Amino acid sequence: MTAETGIGARVTRKEDVRFITGRGRYTDDINGHGQLHAVFARSPYAHARIRSLNLAAARQAPGVAAVLTGEDLAAGGVGALPCGWMIHSRDGSPMKQPAHPALAQGTVRYVGEPYAVVIAASREQAQAAAELIDGDFEELPANVDTGSAQSFQPIHADIPNNLCYDWTLGDEAATDAAFAGAAHVVELDIVNNRLIPNAIEPRAALGDYDPGTDVLTLFTTSQNPHLARLVLSAFVGLAPEHKLRVVSPDVGGGFGSKIFIYSEETVCGWASKKLRRPVKWTADRSEAFLNDAHGRDHVTRARLALDADGRFLGLKVSTIANLGAYMSTFSSSIPTYLYGTLLAGQYTTPAIFVEVKAVFTNTTPVDAYRGAGRPEATFLLERIVETAARDLGMDPAALRRKNMVPRDAFPYATPVALVYDTGDYQACLDKALAMADYDGFPARREAARARGRLRGIGLSCYIEACGLAPSRLAGQLGAGVGLYESAEIRVNPTGNVTVFTGTHSHGQGHETTFAQVVSDRFGIPLDQVEVVHGDTAQGQFGLGTYGSRSLAVGGSALMKASDKVIAKGTRIAAYLLETTPDDIDFEGGVFRARGTNKTKTFGEIAFAAYVPHNYPLEELEPGLQETAFYDPQNFTYPAGTYVCEVEVDPETGGTEIVKFTAVDDFGQVINPMIVEGQVHGGIAQGIGQALLEACRYDRESGQLLSGSLMDYAMPRADDLVNFDLDVVRTDCTHNPLGVKGCGEAGAIGSPPAVINAITDAIGVRTLDMPATPLKVWTAMQAGNAAATGS
Amino acid sequence: MYNFTYHRAGSVDAAAAKLAEGDDPKLLAGGMTLLPTMKQRLAMPSDLVDLNEIGELKGITVSGGTVTIGAMTRHAEVAASAEVRQAIPALAKLAGLIGDPSVRNRGTIGGSIANNDPSADYPAAVVGLGATVVTNKREIAGDDFFTGMFETALEDGEIVTAVRFPVPEKAAYCKFPNPASRYAVVGVMVAKTAGGVRVAVTGAGPCVFRQADMEKALSSNFSADALSGITQPADDLNDDIHASAAYRASLVAVGAKRAVAEIA
Numbered sequence A: 001m002t003a004e005t006g007i008g009a010r011v012t013r014k015e016d017v018r019f020i021t022g023r024g025r026y027t028d029d030i031n032g033h034g035q036l037h038a039v040f041a042r043s044p045y046a047h048a049r050i051r052s053l054n055l056a057a058a059r060q061a062p063g064v065a066a067v068l069t070g071e072d073l074a075a076g077g078v079g080a081l082p083c084g085w086m087i088h089s090r091d092g093s094p095m096k097q098p099a100h101p102a103l104a105q106g107t108v109r110y111v112g113e114p115y116a117v118v119i120a121a122s123r124e125q126a127q128a129a130a131e132l133i134d135g136d137f138e139e140l141p142a143n144v145d146t147g148s149a150q151s152f153q154p155i156h157a158d159i160p161n162n163l164c165y166d167w168t169l170g171d172e173a174a175t176d177a178a179f180a181g182a183a184h185v186v187e188l189d190i191v192n193n194r195l196i197p198n199a200i201e202p203r204a205a206l207g208d209y210d211p212g213t214d215v216l217t218l219f220t221t222s223q224n225p226h227l228a229r230l231v232l233s234a235f236v237g238l239a240p241e242h243k244l245r246v247v248s249p250d251v252g253g254g255f256g257s258k259i260f261i262y263s264e265e266t267v268c269g270w271a272s273k274k275l276r277r278p279v280k281w282t283a284d285r286s287e288a289f290l291n292d293a294h295g296r297d298h299v300t301r302a303r304l305a306l307d308a309d310g311r312f313l314g315l316k317v318s319t320i321a322n323l324g325a326y327m328s329t330f331s332s333s334i335p336t337y338l339y340g341t342l343l344a345g346q347y348t349t350p351a352i353f354v355e356v357k358a359v360f361t362n363t364t365p366v367d368a369y370r371g372a373g374r375p376e377a378t379f380l381l382e383r384i385v386e387t388a389a390r391d392l393g394m395d396p397a398a399l400r401r402k403n404m405v406p407r408d409a410f411p412y413a414t415p416v417a418l419v420y421d422t423g424d425y426q427a428c429l430d431k432a433l434a435m436a437d438y439d440g441f442p443a444r445r446e447a448a449r450a451r452g453r454l455r456g457i458g459l460s461c462y463i464e465a466c467g468l469a470p471s472r473l474a475g476q477l478g479a480g481v482g483l484y485e486s487a488e489i490r491v492n493p494t495g496n497v498t499v500f501t502g503t504h505s506h507g508q509g510h511e512t513t514f515a516q517v518v519s520d521r522f523g524i525p526l527d528q529v530e531v532v533h534g535d536t537a538q539g540q541f542g543l544g545t546y547g548s549r550s551l552a553v554g555g556s557a558l559m560k561a562s563d564k565v566i567a568k569g570t571r572i573a574a575y576l577l578e579t580t581p582d583d584i585d586f587e588g589g590v591f592r593a594r595g596t597n598k599t600k601t602f603g604e605i606a607f608a609a610y611v612p613h614n615y616p617l618e619e620l621e622p623g624l625q626e627t628a629f630y631d632p633q634n635f636t637y638p639a640g641t642y643v644c645e646v647e648v649d650p651e652t653g654g655t656e657i658v659k660f661t662a663v664d665d666f667g668q669v670i671n672p673m674i675v676e677g678q679v680h681g682g683i684a685q686g687i688g689q690a691l692l693e694a695c696r697y698d699r700e701s702g703q704l705l706s707g708s709l710m711d712y713a714m715p716r717a718d719d720l721v722n723f724d725l726d727v728v729r730t731d732c733t734h735n736p737l738g739v740k741g742c743g744e745a746g747a748i749g750s751p752p753a754v755i756n757a758i759t760d761a762i763g764v765r766t767l768d769m770p771a772t773p774l775k776v777w778t779a780m781q782a783g784n785a786a787a788t789g790s
Numbered sequence B: 001m002y003n004f005t006y007h008r009a010g011s012v013d014a015a016a017a018k019l020a021e022g023d024d025p026k027l028l029a030g031g032m033t034l035l036p037t038m039k040q041r042l043a044m045p046s047d048l049v050d051l052n053e054i055g056e057l058k059g060i061t062v063s064g065g066t067v068t069i070g071a072m073t074r075h076a077e078v079a080a081s082a083e084v085r086q087a088i089p090a091l092a093k094l095a096g097l098i099g100d101p102s103v104r105n106r107g108t109i110g111g112s113i114a115n116n117d118p119s120a121d122y123p124a125a126v127v128g129l130g131a132t133v134v135t136n137k138r139e140i141a142g143d144d145f146f147t148g149m150f151e152t153a154l155e156d157g158e159i160v161t162a163v164r165f166p167v168p169e170k171a172a173y174c175k176f177p178n179p180a181s182r183y184a185v186v187g188v189m190v191a192k193t194a195g196g197v198r199v200a201v202t203g204a205g206p207c208v209f210r211q212a213d214m215e216k217a218l219s220s221n222f223s224a225d226a227l228s229g230i231t232q233p234a235d236d237l238n239d240d241i242h243a244s245a246a247y248r249a250s251l252v253a254v255g256a257k258r259a260v261a262e263i264a
């Protein structure tokens, strides 16, 4: 049984039966008795003062129960939406956090910002009434541009230069010294394009207040329901924590965008309490485009110093990061501790200095999006390393190999605060190059040229830090919460097992992966394990799912809890088998008195624990249920090499990815099929960023021009190629499963590989993402113009 | 969506009668364009007259050198039709390049040309193949049908019933799709017909147009080489977040060349 379903087995996902047969149960599938519907009035302007809102007509419209504004929320004691990570500027001052009311008060600062809500008996009635809100707005100048934000008039009156913080990491003097002694300096300007998440399930919320018990239940599309409850009770003040239940049922994708505490959930919860009726909201796709936190949006200048042999001496990075109009829940941490700390990459660069200026603009707030900071770091580093190789006339693979952290150098402390526990970067590179037939590329390029196509190859050797995080370290760095994880194992009297995890699944297949771990440990069939998550009334507190942490941290908690179950089972077995616990072996679901054929099965022990007629009641409590919290000692460090090969149509600028190779090191893999699925999705998303996803605001009006799927291109199967995947395995040294996390790697590693391949194909130095046919064609035109001196 | 009154018409005449009654009635074909607009509350017709049950509007016939496609024929049917593939392969190919499978399974040729989206594909076929648009009132030459951005020669209450395509000697369609919507950034239909060479361009400008310089060059020498040196002026072309006018102009030339190369 274990070999087929245990750790390492390609088990078909338990949850897929319900998903594929349409029996998933999502937030929008849940309805309350006498439910009302909320529709939000959203700013049509990127920046405007609200002179007045005439709500009379809307309030009198058919079916309307209430029309509420930001002032109503404030009067009702609803607090602002907080940002949970304090960053300090280089001068020691705290970041400047503007108030972020759930509904705008006095000023709207981005197109789509909600400033009022209409709650009515039907969605149609609420929509109709929302159109009757008569707002008098005074339009103000708006800025959507990252690079120039500091010179624009303040978007928040009390925040000069629109500067949230000016943060640095690393030793500037040492880095400058490295540059002073360098033989070569490579400089590159890099834009990391803003992305719009687009999970297939839009966000939704249903507030359902029970006046009988005074409990407010909030059903919502959250990646971290426990955290949502904590923030909504402790900071926003919706209800005391014990009177607030957050339920996040099946969640259809999130990619980070469902981590955060948003206006709509807050308003539905509060309005339900106020109106004593359930209040529901489900975003439509247009709202999702305007209002779900966006990702990335960096403008960077980077410089790499090398010695005459191509050894990296120093890296200096200056980044402006766009936070949007307000600070979303974790926004401050993304361009700092999830970005600057990754800039050593796989290399031994001895001196690194990074400065990040985070700015406000009249755009949708920006926060974590698959990879969150690490894709930005990887893109920068792997672009400049590739560029350095080209400038120096070196083989890009050889230059990387020369600078990689040697396999015998672990644990390896970087100059940017991380200690890599383990890895084998050379093995990933070697394997990827072999799989990609790197040596055969020149011949393929020639063959393509004969067909009139420009072929290019690009590498990316990424590293990421996953498994957020040691709580003590996170606290020192400004996190407002701990970052441990929890698990509870309830062995039921009949011997099957219910597992409660503090993480949640929004597509990752936790119900299968965690069940595999438990089934493997207890030697019981997979279908005897049920994984429960997503309901604060059922399971213990946990921090949720993001940053590829669920298995590395949550799985470790599960291992700890299962150790406790086995330990107690061992004592029960010793009593029943009339020996000492030290003489009990547990294997394959059987407790055995060592050296005898006296055994008790896992199920027999469970039964004995719950029907303790023959049981050491003097020494042991009845029952078999254990909880564990696990706080990691370090991050985990997945790493790998991606190789992308493209062909560009020189007449149209169209790029076709013709080969994509990915070799990842995720440590131990519990379910290779699920892991491959995660890598596939991640690579598709990275290719989306690299080739397709163009978030565009109008520079004058601040309107989101790419506000629908007709204009914002998400990757589709026919944009892609079959990915060639393999793994290298070095187990994480500090968690019990030796796992590292695989959820984001694909999105982190792939964009630079794609852009390196295209720039190789067309022979240009810089090319901004997404490399649409227009951009590639324009770059080629400019290159040709330069070449002919015109 | 705002409320509206729904009518299911059983015949073209019944549909025309309903159209004449309503306050601000609209025909409903595949709904691929109309319904999203209504859902976003950008359109609020008083009445929808559904053409989907009208048998006389559906189907494909090929006879006497003409392919006739009923207005309610879905893009997917045209793409898959063995007769169309045989008679005008470029037309079947064009239909198969529209949007995505669900759009092709619902969208219709009548709805597409009546809507006349500047980046729709069918206008390139109607003009490029010299087709005739048949309505419940008259016949309109393809060249006269598309009058401007989202504008056609259709009068109020006029219903497209079919499109008649004369079978060309040869024809090819080259399309550069928008990666998001899959509409044409530029699409070029080149055809050698009994009435001469036609080059129709969609996506590039506010409305489908014929490229006279290219037609002239190809009339004397039907080869890709004949097109070298002929450029498309960018002046009046569309310029948006997906493509600049200059890029579109370049694609017109590339598209025409590739279409010709396919059949020359």
Ligand SMILES: Cc1cc2nc3c(=O)[nH]c(=O)nc-3n(C[C@H](O)[C@H](O)[C@H](O)COP(=O)(O)OP(=O)(O)OC[C@H]3O[C@@H](n4cnc5c(N)ncnc54)[C@H](O)[C@@H]3O)c2cc1C
Pocket: B026, B027, B028, B029, B030, B031, B032, B033, B034, B035, B051, B071, B072, B097, B098, B099, B100, B103, B106, B107, B108, B109, B110, B111, B112, B114, B115, B117, B119, B120, B121, B122, B154, B158, B159, B160, B161, B181, B182, B183, B184
């Ligand atoms: C995601 C997406 C991608 C698309 N991609 C493409 C593409 O690549 N290429 C392309 O060409 N198109 C594309 N389209 C448009 C698609 O082809 C539509 O089907 C077409 O534009 C409208 O056809 P319909 O049958 O859906 O018409 P409807 O939406 O039902 O109607 C459109 C308009 O035409 C009117 N109308 C309909 N039938 C008649 C008739 N017989 N007589 C008079 N008026 C009529 C209606 O009243 C309405 O005003 C795409 C659409 C979508 C949603």
